Amino acid sequence: MSTQSGTFDDLQARMINATAKVVPMHRQIQGLKHLMSAKKAIFGPRRPMTEFVEKPIPDVSTLSLEDIDVSNPFLYRQCQWLPYFKRLRDEAPVHYQKNSPFGPFWSVTRYDDILFVDKSHDLFSAEPQIILGDPPEGLSVEMFIAMDPPKHDVQRSSVQGVVAPKNLKEMEGLIRSRTGEVLDSLPLDRPFNWVPVVSKELTGRMLATLLDFPYEERHKLVEWSDRMAGAASATGGEYADESIMFDDAADMARSFSKLWRDKEARRAAGEEPGFDLISLLQSNEDTKDLINRPMEFIGNLTLLIIGGNDTTRNSMSGGLVAMNQFPEEFKKLKAKPELIPNMVSEIIRWQTPLAYMRRIAKQDVELGGQTIKKGDRVVMWYASGNRDERKFDNPDQFIIDRKDARNHMSFGYGVHRCMGNRLAELQLRILWEEILKRFDNIEVVEEPRRVQSNFVRGYSELMVKLTPKDKKEAR
Amino acid sequence: MGTITFIEHDQTEHVVKFKAGCSVMQIAVDNAIPGIDGDCGGECACGTCHVIVSDDWFRKTGTPGDDEEQMLSMTPERTGTSRFSCQIVVTDEMDGMTVRLPEFQM
């Protein structure tokens, strides 16, 4: 294993080789520094890597409150998260864990308290990063999900347009035809894994569309962001080899700058600008020179692919899991397809693809009878807030016509509220509309395999068997 | 008591009755006005209850607070008389007010 500075040099060299023809070197080095910090924003510092080894998690009723550690990356996989968070909500809604592998942290687990923390950006900072692991030393972070106002607002507004509803209207037809293509190619005679074939494929296509990224290389977008969000040191994920991530970073820098330059050239040659992110940035006075600020440029692109990757993917898989656990709801849906939009919100509530966001207290704050000290880490467990019985009736039930499904916290609240929320809803709505046109049933035939992470709540394997609609009534 | 008129982006009008003391978002949701989601339930934390108040009524709705200003500034469809309807508490003086809905909510 190389030392930290060794790896840094290595990466630097690789990046410069990769992109010297496209971007002047000094800018590259800036871009590199940025990447280091951007990476850390998502998956934490480079320190001796913890490898997590799965052990059976004890029943929560056998533990004392202080021993409850909800940062365990196997809590979700072992389906233990429900009783763990219920106990915290009931007995210690603002709970301190002193000794987690990620350091000490507070857990906020009730809906109202989470909303309060998320809204109060004056009391709780999103800097320097939003996952549980330690903050990096002396490195600035350039992803606006981990910036406070006013800097956050400036950055967000420069990229917001690409996923704003106005732009989405332009994309709906394309999303629908691509979704249809994928569904039409599925095997009807045997079980298959829905995750790579549908959920990953559709999100990969979407990301490629947003960035106008070379379509044949779209799998790269998925792989980069999978590894970034799945680092062991950050979220307890399965990727412990950091050197691969450094290769990724170099690769990303190269691809993204090339993308920018190509687009610039095509435009100069008279091509109409598209509705992709790069075209949008190039059309805007404030951002038309963004390539000259590589730290910002790469940061914003990276955030978009990470933000839109496993979140939507796991909602696409999670919906099927939910329908199979609650088969009455699928019947209800077939009888009333107009419930799809509300069902989409309910899927996102029930799945809660991202378990939490992290904050740092900017001053001492009293919350739930506890004193959170300035500098303490505070984790807002959206996954728990979405199952808070004080807010939702029968919160663990999946109910597609739930009245207040839209009140879920899966997109967060306040200034950082998910920028891609409408895109995610659109993708899921189209997926289910197209599913209902084609299939009479989608049966989950094996227990799904869940991802190892305390942050991403998703599936790596979901074996399903399709029943096509009777030909006569189809389409 | 009074009435308030919501005009959707496609010009569909909805005239509804209100009792003073609740928010314009609540009135919209209670009357199932399409285009107002109110995801955060009135906490000024989601930006999905955006309305455009007609010029003559704008001043009567008060001034947006800091929280509202912050969230409004992130709203792509913002206009000079935009408000989050959860932050407008109706009074009897607002009888007859008209608000327009943007094409999209955040």
Ligand code: HEM
């Ligand atoms: C079901 C799907 C999704 C879920 C559950 C989700 C969840 C979240 C959450 C919890 C946050 C942070 C909120 C907070 O701190 O209060 C967030 C922020 C963000 N999301 Fe999503 N997201 C989804 C889809 C997407 C998509 C499709 C994109 C883009 C293509 C995206 C891009 C972003 C960005 C850029 C931010 C940062 C916003 C800011 O800091 O101002 N997300 N998302």
Ligand code: FES
């Ligand atoms: S209801 Fe969320 S901002 Fe008004």
